[in-house]
Amino acid sequence: MLDRTSHLIGASPGDRRAAPRLRGEATFVGDVALNNPLHLAFLRSPVPTGRLSEIRGEDALALPGVVAVHVGGDVAQLGQLSVNPVLPLLQPPDFPVLANETVACLGQPVAAVLADDGFAAQDGVEALWPEIEEVLPAPSLPIAAKRWRTGDPLLAFAAATHVVEVSVQHARLAPCPMEPRAIAVDWAEEGLTIWHSTQTPHRTRTELADILGIDASLLRVIAPDVGGAFGMKASLYPEEVFAVWAALHHRRSVRWCATRGEDFLSATQGRGIASHGRLAVDRDGNFLALEACVQAPVGPWLPSSALIPAWNAARILPGGYDIRTVDLETLVVPDARAPVGIYRGAGRPEATCLMERLVDKAAQVTGLDPITIRARNVHGSAALPTRTATGNLLDSGNYPAALRDASAAADYPRLCAIRDKARADGQADGRLSGIGVAFYLEPSGEGFETARVIWNADGSVAVASGSSSQGHGRETSYAQIAADVLEVAADQVDVVQGDTQSCPAGIGAVASRGTSVGGSAVFVACERLRARRMRGEALPIIEDVRYENEGQAWGYGVYIVTVEVDRDTGVVSIHGVTCLDDAGRVVNPAFVEGQIRGGFAQGLGEAMMEAVVYDDDGQLLTGSLMDYALPRAADMPSVDIHATQHPSPLNALGVKGVGEAGTIGAPAAILNAVLDALSPLGVRDLDMPLTPCKIWSAIRAAEEEKL
Ligand code: SMO
DSSP states (O other): HHHHHHHSOOOOOOOTTHHHHHOOOOOOOOGOSSSOOOEEEEOOOHHHHHHEEEEEEEEHHHHEEEEEEEEGGGGGOOOOOOOOOSSOOOOOOOSSSSSSSSSSSSSSEEEEEEEESSHHHHHHHTOOOOEEEOOOOOOOOOOOEEEEEOHHHHHHHOSSSSEEEEEEEEEEEOOSSSSSOEEEEETTTTEEEEEEEOOOOHHHHHHHHHHOOOOOGGGGEEEOOOOOOOTTTOOOOOHHHHHHHHHHHSSSOOEEEHHHHHHHHSSSSSEEEEEEEEEEEESSSSSEEEEEEEEEEEEOOOTTTTTHHHHHHHHHTTBBOOOEEEEEEEEEEEESSBBOOOOTTTTHHHHHHHHHHHHHHHHHTTTTTTTHHHHHOOOOOOOOOOOOOTSOOSSOHHHHHHHHHHHHHHHHHHHHHHHHHHHHHOTTTTTEEEEEEEEEEOOOOOOOEEEEOOOOOEEEEEEESSOOOOSSSSHHHHHHHHHHTOOOOOOEEOOOOSSTTTSSOOOOTTTTTIIIIIIIIHHHHHHHHHHHOOOTTOSOOOEEEEEEOOOEEEEEEEEEEEEEEETOEEEEEEEEEEEEEOOOOSSSSHHHHHHHHEEEEEEEEHHHHHOOOBTSSOOOOOOOTTTTTOGGGOOOEEEEEEEOOOOTTTTTOOOOOOSSSHHHHHHHHHHHHHHHGGGGGTTTOOOSSSHHHHHHHHHHHHHHHHH
């Protein structure tokens, strides 16, 4: 734990990489120059499920510039991608690089064309003649499941004064990083250098070696500047494996950059979870027991983190509430849509939405105020650390104080008075006021990360991290940590990451682990260097650290949102947002705020407008940014951000991850606010996105019911 008075940890120097990126001087995969590369394009299945009998490639091969056409049989011998086994898999997943005989999802690559330029590759794809007979998808059975059962739920429900119940269906969301998927493979006799737009460059290297059956020492993987990822780039894609295979097979460099449309069709999507919950409540509003069933979709192949959302959406229940009696089940069910993976939040928003809807319903039936009933049921101010019914160790914090402080920061009693007066006045202007509260938990990453720190003879410091960055500002915050510990100027510290050759092997940037685990590795390495220096060792000195935290850091927070719904149009305006988050010790407050604000924007997208839509035939209707609504700057309300700091005792820095906070708290708070606004009309449930059409229809239906 950090115990000195620090000067750079806690300051907010600007992101070192921001200026070069803004000036266009950054290097993304698409900027990497390759020597005479082959360009790659894929023919994708136009149907969700089918039998592939033949693909005729003669016409494509006759086109100028086209070098090769490959089909599934050419790569059928390759290995499988490994899946993080957070839930037991009932059957081993399949990982076809190109479809072979069977098409398992819409947009699946069924053939590949390599050509001397990108246009020729695309022309080649259009000259392919596939014979695919569409077949109906087989009924899907769960491929993974887990159940947590503690206490006697039946007895608790029988003893309850009230039982409230809710179903939440989350739309599937497209992560939409600004830079779509991309890979550039430089072929040389001695080995391959691979620039990959990824969150996990070391994983790319080991997985490629396994799948291709080659020695990892032949591969150097570099994650250069990455234009956003949000979980969508935490795994390897069949297209990327093919690109590397093709470089080895043709002994030439290969490049592939997905189009936005290809990402909508075949990159991993998030959410899509359907959950159902029941909460047993006594006469005084105390929660007695929780039952929930979570059903999570996955695509026909599983990215590395495919099981994480299903696991998180259940094991994070019952959130911050002290409920010892639970019966929770999660099921993972495949379908023939795009693959599903982690997307910023990865099950945390789903757990939070279910729980926070139940809590609001409990407030309604008991007549208690939403903040009051939460304060009555969260773990007490001195209860942490505590182990939850699903086995999680909530490491530190003060949940009742967070509710109290958020309420004070938002002036919650005044907000309630204004809303209640508007309601009493009959909302004559046709505007319906609502307030939404959400209490969320954010478990951040566990496991190991690495750092190699060299304190050079000239006093400068070189940090190489096994972690990586996609615009989070990690280069800057790691320099802050090193400079703080070693008492040098931050500009004396150079930070490299995202290169399997110049950096020690690590995991990367997933699950809000970059500062809590990666930063702790840098911190520990620097503390050791400092101690050696104090004992008089001469520079240069070097420390190589493989740091493993003692457990996840559980960030948490309270979001309070006020909305107005226009009764005539169903349009929601968000008037006020107050966030209070516990990110533990904060290295760079401006970055933490940026994460909360950006996360809130993505959570607002889920709440208000985003949805991947397929029609009844399984065809994708939202294949471009003309059809899929992402929030724009003008959609963002101003967000009032407050902090409380309870350092995590489970990592060296005391940091709690905050990368997902906004995406977890925002949807639940907005959903509760809109339903609060609609409650006088008798509207009880709505699923996100809360589009004007959906709200207007719900208002009309409620009015017709009253006639
Ligand atoms: S959804 Mo994150 O990249 O673990």
